[in-house]
Amino acid sequence: MTQTQIICAIFLVIFAAIMIAIGVISSRKAKTLNGFLLGGRNIGPWLSAFSYGTAYFSAVVFVGYAGMHGWNIGIGALWIGIANSLIGCLCAWALLAKRTRSMTRTLDTKTMPSFFEKRYVSRGMKMYAAVIIFVFLVPYAAGVYKGLGTLFSAVFGGNENLCMLIVAVLTAIYLILGGYFATSVNDFIQGIIMIAGIIILVFAIVMRPEVGGLAAGFEKLAAVENADLLNVFGGDSASFLLVNIALTSFGVFGLPQMVHKYYAIKDEKSIKIGGIVATAFAFIIGFGAYFIGLFGRFFAENGVLQVIKEDGTVLFDNVIPNMLITALGGSMATNILLSVILLLLLSASMSTLASIVLTSSSAVTVDLIKEAKPKMSEKSTVLLTRLFCFAFVALSYIFATMNVSFIVNLMSFSWGIVAGSFIGPFIWGIYAKWITKAGAWTGLVSGLAVVGIAVIAITCVSGFDAAKSFAPQLGVAAMAVSFAITPIVSLFTKKYSKEHTDAVFAANK
Numbered sequence: 001m002t003q004t005q006i007i008c009a010i011f012l013v014i015f016a017a018i019m020i021a022i023g024v025i026s027s028r029k030a031k032t033l034n035g036f037l038l039g040g041r042n043i044g045p046w047l048s049a050f051s052y053g054t055a056y057f058s059a060v061v062f063v064g065y066a067g068m069h070g071w072n073i074g075i076g077a078l079w080i081g082i083a084n085s086l087i088g089c090l091c092a093w094a095l096l097a098k099r100t101r102s103m104t105r106t107l108d109t110k111t112m113p114s115f116f117e118k119r120y121v122s123r124g125m126k127m128y129a130a131v132i133i134f135v136f137l138v139p140y141a142a143g144v145y146k147g148l149g150t151l152f153s154a155v156f157g158g159n160e161n162l163c164m165l166i167v168a169v170l171t172a173i174y175l176i177l178g179g180y181f182a183t184s185v186n187d188f189i190q191g192i193i194m195i196a197g198i199i200i201l202v203f204a205i206v207m208r209p210e211v212g213g214l215a216a217g218f219e220k221l222a223a224v225e226n227a228d229l230l231n232v233f234g235g236d237s238a239s240f241l242l243v244n245i246a247l248t249s250f251g252v253f254g255l256p257q258m259v260h261k262y263y264a265i266k267d268e269k270s271i272k273i274g275g276i277v278a279t280a281f282a283f284i285i286g287f288g289a290y291f292i293g294l295f296g297r298f299f300a301e302n303g304v305l306q307v308i309k310e311d312g313t314v315l316f317d318n319v320i321p322n323m324l325i326t327a328l329g330g331s332m333a334t335n336i337l338l339s340v341i342l343l344l345l346l347s348a349s350m351s352t353l354a355s356i357v358l359t360s361s362s363a364v365t366v367d368l369i370k371e372a373k374p375k376m377s378e379k380s381t382v383l384l385t386r387l388f389c390f391a392f393v394a395l396s397y398i399f400a401t402m403n404v405s406f407i408v409n410l411m412s413f414s415w416g417i418v419a420g421s422f423i424g425p426f427i428w429g430i431y432a433k434w435i436t437k438a439g440a441w442t443g444l445v446s447g448l449a450v451v452g453i454a455v456i457a458i459t460c461v462s463g464f465d466a467a468k469s470f471a472p473q474l475g476v477a478a479m480a481v482s483f484a485i486t487p488i489v490s491l492f493t494k495k496y497s498k499e500h501t502d503a504v505f506a507a508n509k
Contacts, residue, residue: 011339012166015193015346019174022185026178036179036382037110037362038264045270047184049277050191052261054351056088056252057194057285058144062345067319069244070293073237074221074229077293080245081286087249089282093275096253099430100262101271102507110263111359112256112422113367119429119504120440121496123371128444130367132421133256134360140414141356141396144349161401168397171350175357175393176386180264183354190347191281197344198288200337201324208327210298217295224297246476251415254423254479256363257355285348292323299323353396361388413451416475421447424482432487433501439490443482450478 030036043051069077104110107118113133117126174182211217221229228235252258265271296319300307307318328338365385370376376384424443428435451474458467 007336008339008342011336011343012346015343016170018189019170019186019350020177022189023174023177023182026174026182026185029181030177030179031382033110033366033378033382033385035181036385037358037366039179039181039184041105041264042266043181043184043264043270044266045273046277047188048261048265048270049274049281051184051187051351051355052093052258052274052278053089053281053285054187054191054194054348055257055261055355056084056282056352057289057348058352059345059349060143061286062289062348063320064317066289066293067296067323068293068316069241070290071296071314071316071319073234073241074226074231074294076228076231076234076237076241077290078287079234079241080248081283081288081290083245083249084286085279085283087245088252089279090275092252092258093271093278096259096427096430097262097265097271097275098268100259101265101268103430103504104263106507107504111362111366112259112426113363116425116429116440116444117367120425120437121500122437122441125437125441125444126367127371129422130363132418132444132448133363136414136418137257137356137360138392138396139399140418141353141360141392142399143414144353144356144396164397164400167346167349167353168393171353171357172390172393175354176389180358183351183358184264186354187351190351193340193343193347195281195284197340197347198285201292201341201344202288204327204337205292205295205323208299210326211295217298220298221294229294240472243472243476246479247416247419247472250423250479251419251475254419254421254426254482255415256418256422257359259426260355260359293320296320296323299326353393357389357392357396360392361385364388413455413471413474416471416478417447417451419447420450420475420478420482421445422482423447423479424484424486427483428486428490432490433505434490434495435486436490436493436495438493439486439488442489443486446481446485447478450474450481 029040032040034040065080066077069080103119104115107115109115109118111130113126113129116129117123174186178185205211206214206217211220218230228237234241262271265274296307299322300314300319306315307322308314324338324341328341362385365381365388369384370381421444424446425435425440428443429440454470454474454477455464455467458470
């Protein structure tokens with residue numbers, strides 16, 4: 001092994017040992033279903049905020065989006081990181097956290113599907129929501145693996161499947177042992193690593209000869225034959241930029257793995273602190289990721305990874321890994337910095353993966369299997385949830401390694417479909433008493449219908465690749481339709497009794 005590989009391996013072993021130790025220590029808090037899924041609803045502001053932030057940003061942001069948007073859009077891409085912090089964190093916490101926490105406690109619900117059941121008195125709605133989560137979040141988890149495998153295989157020179165397997169095994173161990181509490185503690189540690197890593201990364205990249213400092217870096221961007229790279233609003237890419245801002249910033253309002261974080265917050269004071277901390281964390285990580293992406297093209301030539309193919313095609317997944325290995329491989333000091341950056345990307349992926357797996361497994365065990373076997377004991381339910389956590393980690397790993405076209409295609413649409421299905425019924429459901437079952441059902445179905453119908457139509461006219469290229473636009477459209485159609489249909493359909501709505505909103509009067 002080279003010096004780089006040895007140092008990185010040492011850091012990874014230490015990191016893995018800490019994560020597993022936390023899982024073992026936290027296992028005593030995960031013996032009940034409430035403890036396993038929600039940490040006993042007693043998670044403080046800092047753990048809640050970091051758990052939210054680390055679930056928000058996976059390695060896909062760094063390895064894929066930051067390199068691609070920085071290359072194509074330029075300085076305008078920074079707005080994505082800014083919007084993610086202000087809309088996806090600050091506004092989301094201000095609008096959703098308090099009401100979600102209080103209402104889920106009033107209804108005694110632990111998952112989003114069970115919330116829909118209690119709020120709208122519909123077992124069918126619960127089961128439909130659980131199926132949506134299972135079908136579309138597991139493939140999304142596979143995408144998280146792919147974002148990490150490229151870099152690790154480049155550093156260690158091995159099979160990227162082996163790298164993804166290590167991530168899968170490590171995540172499964174601490175999640176199965178300690179549940180949500182272990183995940184929250186590990187998310188906090190991983191969040192600290194991510195902050196340290198992104199600060200190191202920004203300075204390391206900017207001071208490299210390829211960039212030559214901040215002023216020189218922007219001068220080089222100005223010299224590129226693309227005036228839009230220094231256009232604050234994205235120039236010709238403005239509409240594409242707005243779509244990505246909307247998808248990634250508003251999508252978290254309806255994603256169950258993100259909303260789940262509010263269920264476990266211990267008190268309202270923690271919500272105020274947590275919202276501020278989550279916003280600051282998201283700004284540092286989001287802005288930093290897209291900032292380094294601005295300079296990716298300067299590391300493309302003579303790099304250790306091929307970034308530009310002979311036909312001029314840019315391999316965007318190789319942009320950030322090429323920057324890191326070029327800038328930080330070599331001396332003992334830079335190898336240590338590279339190890340920290342690897343932990344940054346590992347942390348980002350593991351935290352996101354753990355949130356998705358916990359959400360998916362609970363949807364199946366609590367909302368589907370327990371529905372079929374209502375007399376199943378709590379001990380058996382916890383055990384089954386653990387088993388499904390393992391199963392979902394394994395499934396997402398298999399999907400990532402097999403690279404099955406159907407699964408890859410689901411990844412492209414998963415964020416938009418899940419957020420589009422839930423955003424209308426959920427947000428209106430915690431705010432408006434007059435929302436009806438018919439309105440909620442319409443909002444739930446519209447998320448899948450909008451994307452599905454559009455994909456079929458575009459595919460028939462221009463082919464499936466064209467349909468995939470419209471995935472962000474379709475996701476935004478699905479969210480908009482769900483949010484608009486839920487109250488419209490509710491205006492003309494049968495309302496719930498006053499007794500039911502008063503009971504549901506008892507804590508939010």
